[in-house]
Amino acid sequence: MAAVPRASVSLRLVLAAVFGASVAAAPAGCGGASAPPAPATAAIDPATTGTIAGTVRLEGTPPDAQMIRMDGDKRCASLVPGATRATESYIVGADGTLANVFVHVTSGLEGRSFPVPETPAVLDQQQCWYTPRVVGVRVGQPFQVLNSDPLLHNVRADSTINEPFNQGQPVQGVRFSHTFSTEEVMVPVKCDVHAWMRAWVGVVDHPYFAVTGLDGAFSLPNLPAGTYTVAAWHEAAGTMTGTATVAAQGTATLTLNFKVPAA
């Protein structure tokens, strides 16, 4: 495949490996009153697919983390060394790589539908903290909230498109299962008992999403050859998009650079 040029223009992409006919990018759209997941369209021949891969970085210096006191709930405090924990609004690795970014395709997949996994996506509560902080789930896929702590949590999803839920979980090991009915990026999740607990759920109706780790990397494999809009969301830095054109059996590189918002 062709060599991959790289640039890092904020709010725009970089891409490579252009091949064959491209699909015009339609306006990004998500949410709305989409119906229950349609039956999956015909399986995609792997020989016709490629990958969008890249890295998300943060430009600028983020505000310092704040220390959270967890001694308001003595049982939380007993689980956490020092009874404090730093906020995680920005988790930045070497060279500015940015973690906890939800990356997903927002256009280019029109007319396609995909099998929905039966395996649940899980949001855990451990030591009075959500793990992971950002999680993706498919429309129609089981979403489970697990309480691994020996104390009461109350998980509240403040969704604005899907039906919200509010569920007490008083017992260690209990799981609450929910299914989202339509796309929503992102659904904020909070705990009514512990005000510092924060998580976000990205609900999409296709398998092309990822959450970055400390290396800022993401990969969206098995995409049919074509042109796609890719959106990235971060809890503090906001949202941005890029575009990439994928060739069959090729890899398009997409660099997404967030800026620290002005205070």
Ligand SMILES: [Cu+2]
């Ligand atoms: Cu809690």
